[in-house]
Amino acid sequence: xxDPVPLPDEIALLWGRRxxxxxxxxxxxxxxxxxxxxxxxxxxDGLAAVSMAKVAAELGKSTMALYRHxxxxxxxLMLMGDAALADPPDLSGxxxxxxxxxxxxxxxxxxxxxxxxxxxxxNGPPIGPNNLAWFDSALGALTDTPLAELQKVGIVxxxxxxxxxxxxxxxxxxxxxxxDPDRFGPDYGRALAELIxxxxxxxLSRVVSSGAFSGPEMIGxxxxxxxxxxxxxxxxxxEAFMRRS
Amino acid sequence: xxDPVPLPDEIALLWGRRxxxxxxxxxxxxxxxxxxxxxxxxxxDGLAAVSMAKVAAELGKSTMALYRHxxxxxxxLMLMGDAALADPPDLSGxxxxxxxxxxxxxxxxxxxxxxxxxxxxxNGPPIGPNNLAWFDSALGALTDTPLAELQKVGIVxxxxxxxxxxxxxxxxxxxxxxxDPDRFGPDYGRALAELIxxxxxxxLSRVVSSGAFSGPEMIGxxxxxxxxxxxxxxxxxxEAFMRRS
DNA sequence: CCTTCACTGCGTATGTCGTACGCTAGTGAG
DNA sequence: CTCACTAGCGTACGACATACGCAGTGAAGG
Numbered sequence: 205x206x207d208p209v210p211l212p213d214e215i216a217l218l219w220g221r222r223x224x225x226x227x228x229x230x231x232x233x234x235x236x237x238x239x240x241x242x243x244x245x246x247x248x249d250g251l252a253a254v255s256m257a258k259v260a261a262e263l264g265k266s267t268m269a270l271y272r273h274x275x276x277x278x279x280x281l282m283l284m285g286d287a288a289l290a291d292p293p294d295l296s297g298x299x300x301x302x303x304x305x306x307x308x309x310x311x312x313x314x315x316x317x318x319x320x321x322x323x324x325x326x327n328g329p330p331i332g333p334n335n336l337a338w339f340d341s342a343l344g345a346l347t348d349t350p351l352a353e354l355q356k357v358g359i360v361x362x363x364x365x366x367x368x369x370x371x372x373x374x375x376x377x378x379x380x381x382x383x384d385p386d387r388f389g390p391d392y393g394r395a396l397a398e399l400i401x402x403x404x405x406x407x408l409s410r411v412v413s414s415g416a417f418s419g420p421e422m423i424g425x426x427x428x429x430x431x432x433x434x435x436x437x438x439x440x441x442x443e444a445f446m447r448r449s
Numbered sequence: 450x451x452d453p454v455p456l457p458d459e460i461a462l463l464w465g466r467r468x469x470x471x472x473x474x475x476x477x478x479x480x481x482x483x484x485x486x487x488x489x490x491x492x493x494d495g496l497a498a499v500s501m502a503k504v505a506a507e508l509g510k511s512t513m514a515l516y517r518h519x520x521x522x523x524x525x526l527m528l529m530g531d532a533a534l535a536d537p538p539d540l541s542g543x544x545x546x547x548x549x550x551x552x553x554x555x556x557x558x559x560x561x562x563x564x565x566x567x568x569x570x571x572n573g574p575p576i577g578p579n580n581l582a583w584f585d586s587a588l589g590a591l592t593d594t595p596l597a598e599l600q601k602v603g604i605v606x607x608x609x610x611x612x613x614x615x616x617x618x619x620x621x622x623x624x625x626x627x628x629d630p631d632r633f634g635p636d637y638g639r640a641l642a643e644l645i646x647x648x649x650x651x652x653l654s655r656v657v658s659s660g661a662f663s664g665p666e667m668i669g670x671x672x673x674x675x676x677x678x679x680x681x682x683x684x685x686x687x688e689a690f691m692r693r694s
Numbered sequence: 695c696c697t698t699c700a701c702t703g704c705g706t707a708t709g710t711c712g713t714a715c716g717c718t719a720g721t722g723a724g
Numbered sequence: 725c726t727c728a729c730t731a732g733c734g735t736a737c738g739a740c741a742t743a744c745g746c747a748g749t750g751a752a753g754g
Contacts, residue, residue: 215644264705272702305578327625340651343656353655364608366614373610374610380571387457396460433603471722478731513714516712517732676717
């Protein structure tokens with residue numbers, strides 16, 4: 205029998221394998237409960253509202269009690285990042301393209317319920333069980349293609365990159381729109397139009413005067429449509445690449 | 450003569466058009482200086498180290514002096530976001546594909562010098578002069594193509610989405626690698642390999658056992674190469690779309 | 695059974711943060 | 725000259741993360 209897994213303890217925590225205590229009083233708190241409470245707070249009031257005090261209050265415990273189960277707030281945020289990802293969709297039976305499309309839209313939908321996800325600090329490669337499950341799911345969609353394993357990884361990783369960009373821009377824009385729709389109103393657009401000097405910004409000016417920017421059409425469903433458009437373009441590229449191979 | 454631009458004052462600030470005072474002592478501080486100092490602090494010690502106190506200390510002034518020029522820290526962060534973007538590259542004379550590739554790599558290079566950019570909160574559509582200059586630059590690369598203006602916007606916006614994803618994942622990974630290379634070392638990989646159950650993660654397991662994940666090859670130049678690969682795929686898709694039109 | 699002591703939960707304290715408020719002193723319009 | 729207005733700043737407050745140490749609990753070892 206080999207050594208019993210010298211897991212870096214951060215990973216052990218992520219996978220629920222931190223050794224539990226053998227002595228002392230029964231724990232009234234668990235890491236799972238804490239993470240769930242933190243997610244609840246974040247869903248309700250945003251990531252900025254997640255403080256150790258608020259999370260503890262949500263559980264009816266004192267602030268410092270959390271530190272027995274979680275080494276720091278950063279660690280809690282890391283756990284939240286994995287917990288936000290529910291199970292990936294079942295892609296079996298789909299061709300690779302339908303599979304990846306379904307996958308991308310699913311992860312966006314999942315993260316739409318946890319709008320704070322995009323604001324989590326990235327402190328290392330995603331390594332939690334749910335994260336890996338999603339990664340596996342996307343790779344699985346490419347199983348029956350003639351690509352080399354390394355190429356599959358590259359293609360999926362770029363897809364993830366694209367999705368993260370969408371989260372950062374699209375979702376955050378959506379949130380700021382909900383908070384203050386005036387920023388997207390006609391007053392704003394008109395004020396902006398005066399700033400866009402046709403000499404300094406020729407191409408942009410052409411777009412604006414063509415009427416493409418007159419209203420809040422960069423928001424809401426148009427945003428998802430835009431994402432689908434980009435996704436299609438990317439997958440067209442992947443398809444061409446596969447034919448070339 | 451029409452009304453003299455009722456600019457939302459946040460935008461006025463961004464464009465350096467906040468009306469200056471007519472009475473009172475000469476200002477010893479300017480918005481520009483403050484933003485420059487904040488960027489200096491962020492470049493040196495990261496975005497988390499940017500506090501009003503530190504920025505003021507950098508300028509040899511007291512904390513509260515900053516608030517005469519900047520309404521809040523959020524406003525300062527917004528200004529930093531625009532200031533981080535230097536001038537876009539000159540793409541004239543390039544075909545659209547070379548132009549967009551140059552553009553994407555340039556913006557990544559620019560933001561590499563300001564690694565904190567990806568962590569700035571997104572509070573609205575990018576609207577600062579430098580931001581618009583980059584947007585205009587990318588649109589300009591598509592001038593001589595047969596696309597409709599709205600399609601150009603969509604293509605550029607998706608490219609921006611992709612670049613933002615790269616910033617979030619790639620650059621932050623790079624940073625965390627620099628801080629703690631052990632997290633990418635062989636110990637880590639071996640520990641991870643034990644967690645990847647072939648039944649639960651079939652596709653991922655296949656990749657790992659094919660040796661694609663043995664080392665820190667997702668980092669550094671391989672990361673940029675990966676980005677280029679994804680960019681090529683996307684642009685292939687754009688090219689096909691243009692032929693179809 | 696009793697002792698031991700690792701462990702949980704929590705109260706207190708420290709240092710940092712953003713920023714509201716009001717003061718002082720300098721300035722230019724009247 | 726006057727004085728409304730302004731820049732910079734000192735103080736204060738509430739929120740935050742978290743180090744530290746204490747008190748009580750209950751399984752392990754005798």
